[in-house]
Amino acid sequence: MKNRNVILTGAGTVIPWGAPSTDKLTDILRQDSIFINDKGEPIGEYLYSLLKTQMGKRRAYNTPNFESILHFIELLFEYKKSRYSMSSSFFRINDFFLIDPEIQNKLEIYESQKLDKRLDTSFGTKRLIANEYYYYELYLHFTFLIKKEIEKYETVEEKYHELNKSFNRFLHQVKGENGIVRFYTLNYDYLVPKISNLKFFDGYDEKTGKMNVKKIIEDDYIDCYYHLHGSFKLNFIGEKSNDYSVCYVQKNFVQNNLIPSNIITGYNKPERILNETFYEFYQKMIEDLIKANKIYIIGYSFNDMHVNAALKRALKKGSAKITVVDKCSLEDFHLKYDKIIDSNPDYDMNKLIKFPNTYQMTTEALKAKAYLNGLNDFLDNLIRSNN
Structure with a gap:
């Protein structure tokens, strides 16, 4: 045998x-210049700051990374498309903090920005497209950014x-x-x-x-x-x-x-x-x-x-x-x-x-x-x- x-x-x-480190992949999502608000501020940085603040309050050993950001986006997607209204009494995130009205208002400013769907932000021309879901598109965009980094080192030099x-x-x-x-x-x-x-x-x-x-x-x-x-x-x-x-x-x-x-x-x-x-x-x-x-x-x-x-x-x-x-x-x-x-x-x-x-x-x-x-x-x- x-x-x-x-x-x-x-x-x-x-x-x-x-290969990029976890920190580098996280920085790429934080600094993305496509999904931004009316002041040109990246939503990746904003989501990172929300997670970091909460982890700091809990004195968590870990700091936010690209995986926790993607998880945050997935939760936002789920609750935004649900039949329930998004409120501080309903919405919870993985680190158990509530989305207060101030945070909700800031997120809505990001969501209101028009995106050019011709931009290179997805996995190809034949993928499923759900334009009504801002966070769906954001999730796919961020994973596509990770894909491009993977391709850089996957090529054997x-x-x-x-x-x-x-x-x-x-x-x-x-x-x-x-x-x-x-x-x-x-x-x-x-x-x-x-x-x-x-x-x-x-x-x-x-x-x-x-x-x-x-x-x-x-x-x-x-x-x-x-x-x-x-x-x-x-x-x-x-x-x-x-x-x-x-x-x-x-x-x-x-x-x-x-x-x-x-x-x-x-x-x-x-x-x-x-x-x-x-x-x-x-x-x-x-x-x-x-x-x-x-x-x-x-x-x-x-x-x-x-x-x-x-x-x-x-x-x-x-x-x-x-x-x-x-x-x-x-x-x-x-x-x-x-x-x-x-x-x-x-x-x-x-x-x-x-x-x-x-x-x-x-x-x-x-x-x-x-x-x-x-x-x-x-x-x-x-x-x-x-x-």
């Missing part, structure tokens, strides 16, 4: 290839030649002579399949662009690269297509409509996963983590509850060895990693030892170790250890 090696990657993985080679060595070492690589990403790009020498199955039929559910379920021993949170190669019904003219009706747990999207972002991730074809990838990841011999977690923030639940379940079984690669301080690492630690001491990394060769790792956990000086340093040390 082949060794099952699972790789899970988050946003921090692709930073070495020039010559300057990353050595990094690509190093990452390929890592993939082949993970695969070994008798193994498979089950690659799951929370990112929206296709960078890894482009630079890898391995032939990954991405879950879709090459001819039709439709998801091949049968192969995902049955072909359990192939190298795969699955997008847990979707990608910009998809349309609004989960096909690899540029036709955005149709979409599924997506709902959250209280049966409010969600804005159609080919990526899963914001705070409705569990609902979107259950409503979308992406559920097949999530379900397969749960199975792979349980069966895994080795698990590599790279650049992941440990902030997604559904992913953490799958990891915690695998750790309870206790058969896999885990390697975490990140770029953060010891304090931040423990805040993140402790979210998946339950009662199995084999994975406890409470005490890490700093080594003189610039990376950090644990020597105490029997089945877990961490490298906290970034992916580049991890790959360099991997090469040196094999020479």
Whole structure:
């Protein structure tokens, strides 16, 4: 039987290839100059300020980012199109603050501005258009801005030649002579399949662009690269297509409509996963983590509850060895990693030892170790250890 090696990657993985950070994506939405008020002030900045003020009142550890802004927009869309009037007694947002009349008036000024629909703010010429919904258009526009940033780094450039080679060595070492690589990403790009020498199955039929559910379920021993949170190669019904003219009706747990999207972002991730074809990838990841011999977690923030639940379940079984690669301080690492630690001491990394060769790792956990000086340093040390 082949060794099952699972790789899970988050946003921090692709930073070495020039990918935008969460802060940069947030700034792009804050500074957008298309959705503005009569004074030329961006609505992205205004929404960010509202969230930041509320988080400050609650002394929240996190600051607003592009995902919380998108979630805010989705809630505004839902309540603006509801049959209820928008009032301070009715409207609540994710951080439990009320929209008072002053905020409502300011939002209405933004909503009253005419938008040029010819502007490059959407996913193509054939997508569903709902002009009556200001926040629908705003949501699609902001996700389109993210798409354009993804496309910038998804193009493999010559300057990353050595990094690509190093990452390929890592993939082949993970695969070994008798193994498979089950690659799951929370990112929206296709960078890894482009630079890898391995032939990954991405879950879709090459001819039709439709998801091949049968192969995902049955072909359990192939190298795969699955997008847990979707990608910009998809349309609004989960096909690899540029036709955005149709979409599924997506709902959250209280049966409010969600804005159609080919990526899963914001705070409705569990609902979107259950409503979308992406559920097949999530379900397969749960199975792979349980069966895994080795698990590599790279650049992941440990902030997604559904992913953490799958990891915690695998750790309870206790058969896999885990390697975490990140770029953060010891304090931040423990805040993140402790979210998946339950009662199995084999994975406890409470005490890490700093080594003189610039990376950090644990020597105490029997089945877990961490490298906290970034992916580049991890790959360099991997090469040196094999020479």
